[in-house]
Amino acid sequence: MEKVKDTLRSTVRLSYDGRVFKAYHGPDAQKRFDNEVRVLRHLEAKGCNFVPKLLEADPAELSIVTTNCGTRVDHLDAARQEELFAELERYGVHHDDIDIRNVTYRQSDGRFCLVDFELATILPEAG
Numbered sequence: 001m002e003k004v005k006d007t008l009r010s011t012v013r014l015s016y017d018g019r020v021f022k023a024y025h026g027p028d029a030q031k032r033f034d035n036e037v038r039v040l041r042h043l044e045a046k047g048c049n050f051v052p053k054l055l056e057a058d059p060a061e062l063s064i065v066t067t068n069c070g071t072r073v074d075h076l077d078a079a080r081q082e083e084l085f086a087e088l089e090r091y092g093v094h095h096d097d098i099d100i101r102n103v104t105y106r107q108s109d110g111r112f113c114l115v116d117f118e119l120a121t122i123l124p125e126a127g
Helices: 031-044 079-090
Strands: 002-005 011-014 020-024 052-060 064-065 101-106 109-116
Touching: 020 031, 031 079, 052 079, 079 109
Parallel strands: none
Antiparallel strands: 002 011, 011 020, 020 064, 052 064, 101 109
């Protein structure tokens, strides 16, 4: 597996079959794990197709497995980035970490996607 992110808050690895493994650690790890699982389940239920699908969640290990949503994006027009995060809100989620590091590009359909929902908020009206 290739390590693609290793910070104080999480470690992310990409398997050779395309799955993404994320382990939470550091401050509020349990809270961030619970939130990301909840948000990803909400987005799947709403039919959002530009975020990873949650395949597994292990609360004992504070880890998840998701589908891969493409490769990291290094450059994106500010207006397009804003539009992408605004599109997420139509599915009832505010990302809360609006940064290019949370944008990927899925080459199979030419779609920009969003990742990393541990700080995201499900909007009240979305329930």
